[in-house]
Amino acid sequence: MRNALRALELDLRLIGMIGALAVIWIGFDILTGGAFLTPRNLWNLSVQAASIAVMATGMVLVIVTRNIDLSVGSILGFTGMIIGVVQTQFLPDLWGFDHPLTWVVAVLVGIAVGGAIGAFQGVLIAFLGVSSFIVSLGGLLVWRGGAWWVTTGQTVAPMDSLFKRLGGGFEGAIGAGPSWMVGIAAALLAIAVLLASRRRRAHYGFPVRPLWAEGVVIALLTAVILGAVLVVNAYPLPAPIVRRMMEAQGLATDGDLPLIAHGFAIPVLIALAVGALVTFLSSRTRFGRYVFAIGGNPEAAELSGINTRWVMVSVFGLMGALCGLSACIATARLNAATNANGTLDELYVIAAAIIGGTSLAGGVGTIHGAMLGALVMQSLQSGMVLLGVDTPMQNIVVGIxxxxxxxxxxxxRRGVK
Incomplete structure (x- = not known):
């Protein structure tokens, strides 16, 4: 078994995390009488984890550089209020309600505002030498208060009809056919990436997996991707919604209604796309190498010619931009911008990154691990909600x-050393 695992080159921490997730899912399914491992709950679970997963990808880079960002939840709340005001007050005066470009402008504004806030905090950390803990702790208070001042505590609703699709729901699902197309394309892309990596390693004389091990990894990845498609397509739209859709098309609704699958939710696809992009950024670009070099040894990185200050500003700017994108997802999901949006999200984001294998000592972390950590955290919360556990006890469990x-x-880390 040990030789087989060595040949497969699988990360033992990743295997342990997957095993822990399996234990959590099976345990909650038993405790809830089979209500946890259903297509409906798993679909909702993926949607609920999307916002945290997006921010967790950026938190990996922040922690890798030996920093921390405690303000991500407050940035999300503040940016969400800005997004709500823009699309309910400013843009309607410009071109009316439900304009096809409203959601585009709202998303761009959210990303820009979040990125500017993150870059500003990065400047304070990199150029003024203030600890990231202090800067982000101050940001946690400042931006949470700023969210209240934007509308003096009023909730902003409803959101643009196209913007709402970013939050999931039946209007934010792509259906069965497109989900199969996405799943097959993702599987082919994963296979292409694995084969290209194998070819590159062989070209430079690095050791490669045995062919049987490569085949096992490809089969596992394909099974996971296509299995996810099967699960999301097994969750049908509610009958009243199907009836309204058929009536809108002038179809008869007297007989049996057809089963129409949800398919993948748009926020889940956004989270997966962000995960892929940040993975490429961290592992295939000069910027990513600089980030991990700074985390491994900041002094050596600076002496080697890396502009560590601007890299730090870029990392926090990226973190802020991802908070802005998560604000779009969270606001669209609630169909409202509220002052409480993003409360305690910093806890879940940091926990997701650390559970996913990111070391607080810096220099070590993976994007896919953080996204899996976000799924673990959301699974714990979802399972406790199904069991009727109150919020204080949920916070206790998350803290533990x-x-x-x-x-x-x-x-x-002691074992590795």
């Missing part, structure tokens, strides 16, 4: 899991 994750990371 976070401390345990840091302890496991410490033991793992």
């Amino acid at each position: 899991v976070l401390v345990a994750a840091v302890y496991i990371d410490t033991i793992y």
